[in-house]
Amino acid sequence: MDLTVGAIVEGKVTGITKFGAFVALPENKSGMVHISEVASSFVNDIKDFLQEGQQVKVKIINIDQQGRINLSIKKAQPQEPRQQHERSDRGFAPRQPRFQQRREGAPRGRAQQAPKDPSTMTFEDKLKAFMTCVTRPTARTVRAAADKQ
Numbered sequence: 001m002d003l004t005v006g007a008i009v010e011g012k013v014t015g016i017t018k019f020g021a022f023v024a025l026p027e028n029k030s031g032m033v034h035i036s037e038v039a040s041s042f043v044n045d046i047k048d049f050l051q052e053g054q055q056v057k058v059k060i061i062n063i064d065q066q067g068r069i070n071l072s073i074k075k076a077q078p079q080e081p082r083q084q085h086e087r088s089d090r091g092f093a094p095r096q097p098r099f100q101q102r103r104e105g106a107p108r109g110r111a112q113q114a115p116k117d118p119s120t121m122t123f124e125d126k127l128k129a130f131m132t133c134v135t136r137p138t139a140r141t142v143r144a145a146a147d148k149q
Contacts, residue, residue, distance in 0.1 A: 003029060003069065005060050008076050013054045021050050023058055023071055031069030033058060040074045 003009070003025060011023035011031070020034045033056075038049050050056070059076040063069050118126065 003027060003060060003063075005063060008057060008059045011056055011058050011071070013050050013052050013056060016046055016050060016052060018046070021046060023056060025058075025069065029069060031058070031060070031071040033071045033073055037061070037070075037072035037074055040077075 009025055011025045013021050014024045014030065015022040018035075020032050021038070022030055022032050024030050035043050035046050038046060043049060056073055057076045058071040058073055061070050061072045061075060116125065121129070
């Protein structure tokens, strides 16, 4: 049997560590399954999923330049097809992309608002208008700052 990347082979767990498990492969080779490649669910303790001496089916996901073989148990298992959720049974219309929701002729970006009458403005609106005028640098304030230096 040829041990190449992508091949699925049978192996025997020979050792377990905090970060993964070592698996004996055919042709007197061994590889390691990282803890993130043991199961598709979260693995806190690898001993909850594997025991030494257990036969496992693994997929070879990488062979580095030093000859180390990286294995995956979860990639060796058949993929379950994703289920499409049908929203029409709940009465919802399919959602349109945002660019299709825009009305024709609607202005792009931030629309300019006409100045408000100060007698009808709230205190917060007046403060906001004041702060935008004060914090926005003008040519006069820029020149004054340059003259000070």
